[in-house]
Structures are given as structure tokens and as C-alpha cells.
Amino acid sequence: MRVVFAGTPEVAVPALEAIAASGHELVGVVTRPDAPSGRGRKLTPSPVAVRAEELGVPVLKPVHPREPDFQADLAALEPDCCPVVAYGALIPQSALDIPRHGWVNLHFSVLPAWRGAAPVQHAIWAGDEVTGATTFRIVKELDAGPTFGVMTEQIRATDTAGDLLGRLAEGGAGLLVATLDGIDDGSLEAREQPADGVSLAPKITVDDARVDWKEPALAVDRRIRACSPGPGAWTTLDGERVKLGRVELVDGDRLAPGELAVGKNEVLVGTATTPVRLGEVKAFGKKQMAAADWSRGVRLPEGARFE
CATH class of the missing domain: 3.40.50.170 (Formyl transferase, N-terminal domain)
Structure with a gap:
């Protein structure tokens, strides 16, 4: 043809x-x-x-x-x-x-x-x-x-x-x-779609990509992966936007939603359930980097929290 x-x-x-x-x-x-x-x-x-x-x-x-x-x-x-x-x-x-x-x-x-x-x-x-x-x-x-x-x-x-x-x-x-x-x-004929099972997938906006730390860890993970690479999942720290790469689900002590716990080589964030471990982070005007490197650069205070 x-x-x-x-x-x-x-x-x-x-x-x-x-x-x-x-x-x-x-x-x-x-x-x-x-x-x-x-x-x-x-x-x-x-x-x-x-x-x-x-x-x-x-x-x-x-x-x-x-x-x-x-x-x-x-x-x-x-x-x-x-x-x-x-x-x-x-x-x-x-x-x-x-x-x-x-x-x-x-x-x-x-x-x-x-x-x-x-x-x-x-x-x-x-x-x-x-x-x-x-x-x-x-x-x-x-x-x-x-x-x-x-x-x-x-x-x-x-x-x-x-x-x-x-x-x-x-x-x-x-x-x-x-x-x-x-x-x-001529071997293929189109067939009408079934009436049942219809679901809609509208365009995902930047506002949709903002992480809600009051959701369970699994929902946080899905939102971030669904919004990667575009429009890019994000949150805020002290009013500044921070873009987030993939996170990892972990077993650990409960943290308040959005609460940051900084270890030697990791950064954990609280959700409605178990924490997630941050992967890569990109602060405004900065290069993307591992979360541990980012945390050292911004010198997170005790009790820091994503908003």
C-alpha cells in the first residue's frame, strides 16, 4: 500500500x-x-x-x-x-x-x-x-x-x-x-471495542506530578514513576521546588509524612505508611545528583520536611 x-x-x-x-x-x-x-x-x-x-x-x-x-x-x-x-x-x-x-x-x-x-x-x-x-x-x-x-x-x-x-x-x-x-x-477486519472497561487517561499536568507525602509509600512510588521523565515528579523544601527521581520502598521506622531522615549514604522520606528512600534529586538551578550528595550540600537541619 x-x-x-x-x-x-x-x-x-x-x-x-x-x-x-x-x-x-x-x-x-x-x-x-x-x-x-x-x-x-x-x-x-x-x-x-x-x-x-x-x-x-x-x-x-x-x-x-x-x-x-x-x-x-x-x-x-x-x-x-x-x-x-x-x-x-x-x-x-x-x-x-x-x-x-x-x-x-x-x-x-x-x-x-x-x-x-x-x-x-x-x-x-x-x-x-x-x-x-x-x-x-x-x-x-x-x-x-x-x-x-x-x-x-x-x-x-x-x-x-x-x-x-x-x-x-x-x-x-x-x-x-x-x-x-x-x-x-484483506486478512484483517476491524472489530468494535467493547462497551465495558472504558477508562480515561488525560494528560498529566505539572500540578498532578506534585508528590503527596500523606499517601501510602506504594502510591508515592507509582506517582513518581508515572511522572518520569515528564513532567517530572516534584515536591518543595522551604518553598523551593525539588524534582525527584525514582524512590525505593523500604522497611523502616515510621516517619511523619514528608519528614526527612538523613543517614550516611541515604535519605529517607516519611509517607502515610513506611518510608521511601530517595534516588536522585534535582534542586532548582542545580544539577541532578544522588540524594545523599544533595542532602550534604543543602545541610538539612534536624526535623526538615518536604511540604
Whole structure:
């Protein structure tokens, strides 16, 4: 088939590369416009745009896919199908109607669970043991289209959202190509999603990522892992924001929620249950470092507490 791939962030690159290496003809790529990045806020192309240009594939960067000029350019490419991974914009019906096999999305959950922008983060936060990826035909309703295929992936006890998403991106790339193969040869038919089991996964905000030390240790751990690497879990000390890396669940004497206990080579923090051991910490304006090094640098007083 002639395909036009749509995607934007790094997590979409494995699927782009898999499609480029498949038996399908990659005739174009759609991605978000160049965006300011870095200290100088220089306009920078998306990871998908960079890789597409390296592959020598034409790249379309509409501000919004409803633009008539974009839709005309897309129609001129005569795609049979438009596979999508984390493109980042809603596709209007007029654009959905252009390829004869529609737009096929790779979504990082086992639908109908965790429809929305942050399925991997919510799966970790909720304590799910298994998640996966699903291919489905895009319809107007959010992540509700009929599904083609699914893969599953175990969630490990130490997985951050970044860790898990990386594995799903690699495995999901193969699922997406297999879905295109099945659509092409007619062996695969989309099936409507079940009405039961729907859960939503809205984007996680910076406010969501603030650790609540009054929660149990397990919930603190899940929040931090779900918010890593972005937007990044955080707390405050004396009114200053401190970013937190992974923590470790430990058995130990109870500490008050947020209370810090500094040892020779560790820093423990109290929760509603048992303490957690801090991993890496990044204070405002400082480099990320081991918690013990951070505690020596700030010279934590007796009774110091995260707020």
C-alpha cells in the first residue's frame, strides 16, 4: 500500500522506521510544525521530521490538519492508509476520508482501557500489572474506533513511564506493520471495542506530578514513576521546588509524612505508611545528583520536611 505516516515525538520514530523498512510504500510523513527548543528557543523540527528527512521522505507540517492546503497536499500523495503514532492533533473527518483505508492509530494501551493522551502514565499510576498497545481505525470519538490488533507488555515494579513507553514503542512498531499487512491482503477486519472497561487517561499536568507525602509509600512510588521523565515528579523544601527521581520502598521506622531522615549514604522520606528512600534529586538551578550528595550540600537541619 501507499502510506503516509503521521507522528511527532521520539516514541513514534521506531514505527516510522519499521514502516520504511516494510513492503509498503512510504510516500510522505505528517508531523507537527517546528517548535522552540533549548535555552535559545530555536525552532527545531520534531524527531519524526528529522528521521523522515534522513530517509528522504517528503514531510508535511500543517499547523492543523483541517487546513485546506494540507488536505490537498495529502490527497495528491494518494495514500491508501495513514498510520499514526502520537501525532498530537485531532484529525478532522475531511482528512480522515482521504485514504481509502482510513487512518490507523497505534495507541499504547489495551483498549478500551486508558483512552487519552497519557495511557502509559495512568497504567503505572493505577498499579496495573499488564498493559500493551492496540491498533485501531481513527473515528471522531476519542480512541473509540474499531480495533485491528493488540500486544501486551508486563509492567515491571521499577518501570518509569519512559521505560515502559520505550518497550511499547519498539513492540508496537511491529504490530503496526502487521496491521498494515493485514489490511492490505484483506486478512484483517476491524472489530468494535467493547462497551465495558472504558477508562480515561488525560494528560498529566505539572500540578498532578506534585508528590503527596500523606499517601501510602506504594502510591508515592507509582506517582513518581508515572511522572518520569515528564513532567517530572516534584515536591518543595522551604518553598523551593525539588524534582525527584525514582524512590525505593523500604522497611523502616515510621516517619511523619514528608519528614526527612538523613543517614550516611541515604535519605529517607516519611509517607502515610513506611518510608521511601530517595534516588536522585534535582534542586532548582542545580544539577541532578544522588540524594545523599544533595542532602550534604543543602545541610538539612534536624526535623526538615518536604511540604
